[in-house]
Amino acid sequence: MPESLIGRLALGLALSAAIAGAGVWRRALTWSGAAGALVSGTIVFGLGGLAWAVPMVALFVSGSALSALGRERKRALGEVAAKGARRDLMQVLANGGAATALALAAGSAGLATSLFPAYLGVLAAVTADTWSTEIGGLSRRPPRLVTTLAVVPPGTAGGVTPLGLLAATAGGLWIGAVGWLSLLLEGGPAAIGLGAALALGALAGLAGSLVDSVLGATVQEVRWCPACQAATEAAVHRCGAPSLPHRGWPGLTNDAVNFLASLIGIPVGLSVAMLA
Ligand SMILES: [Zn+2]
Numbered sequence: 140m141p142e143s144l145i146g147r148l149a150l151g152l153a154l155s156a157a158i159a160g161a162g163v164w165r166r167a168l169t170w171s172g173a174a175g176a177l178v179s180g181t182i183v184f185g186l187g188g189l190a191w192a193v194p195m196v197a198l199f200v201s202g203s204a205l206s207a208l209g210r211e212r213k214r215a216l217g218e219v220a221a222k223g224a225r226r227d228l229m230q231v232l233a234n235g236g237a238a239t240a241l242a243l244a245a246g247s248a249g250l251a252t253s254l255f256p257a258y259l260g261v262l263a264a265v266t267a268d269t270w271s272t273e274i275g276g277l278s279r280r281p282p283r284l285v286t287t288l289a290v291v292p293p294g295t296a297g298g299v300t301p302l303g304l305l306a307a308t309a310g311g312l313w314i315g316a317v318g319w320l321s322l323l324l325e326g327g328p329a330a331i332g333l334g335a336a337l338a339l340g341a342l343a344g345l346a347g348s349l350v351d352s353v354l355g356a357t358v359q360e361v362r363w364c365p366a367c368q369a370a371t372e373a374a375v376h377r378c379g380a381p382s383l384p385h386r387g388w389p390g391l392t393n394d395a396v397n398f399l400a401s402l403i404g405i406p407v408g409l410s411v412a413m414l415a
Pocket residue numbers: 364365366367368376377378379380
């Protein structure tokens with residue numbers, strides 16, 4: 140690790156450019172998404188070092204790998220989601236915005252050790268949501284709305300399946316384990332033990348997924364295509380017809396809900412670290 144801030148930022152820029160470039164090449168990121176990943180990765184690596192950067196890479200790698208799962212089945216569900224498999228700038232900000240802000244706060248105020256559990260909690264919540272979407276989407280059982288438990292079509296905002304919740308918990312555990320390992324790798328003072336890191340990941344993951352579902356079922360904007368008689372998140376449906384407001388708060392997109400849900404990782408992460 141270079142000693143100076145400029146050296147670390149330069150190394151972070153080089154590593155982020157390699158990962159963002161691979162993301163564009165593998166069609167996991169759009170160009171705007173790659174630009175967001177570049178800025179976010181440079182800040183996280185430059186200010187947080189290896190221990191902060193590795194869990195973020197773990198989020199990105201697992202998300203890209205899982206999006207290839209059951210591609211045909213997911214394409215059939217493409218009706219509902221506004222965006223394709225490639226993440227754009229808003230999706231990158233929704234997933235990495237809170238984590239990047241925590242890295243900025245930690246780096247500028249010298250709080251890297253005390254804010255690390257909050258950072259890990261945010262990443263666990265985001266990863267859990269990604270895993271539950273990618274794996275839960277393959278569920279043979281139809282999802283139920285988290286608020287009323289009514290059966291809803293696959294891909295509906297706020298719909299949950301047992302498989303999806305299990306996947307959310309697993310995604311959180313993965314981030315907890317990687318976070319603990321990356322602290323070891325860096326050789327810094329252990330902010331958190333293995334058991335606490337796993338508990339933090341699982342709890343933040345499950346909480347993030349549930350908050351995401353509750354917001355998705357209540358306030359997230361859902362639009363309606365009058366031509367196809369189908370729910371959609373896009374302003375212009377894939378058939379070309381403009382969609383109409385259906386329910387939720389106008390402008391509160393899936394990306395905004397993902398960002399808000401990721402914030403639950405902060406209190407969960409800090410509480411687990413305090414109690415452990
Ligand atoms: Zn339509």
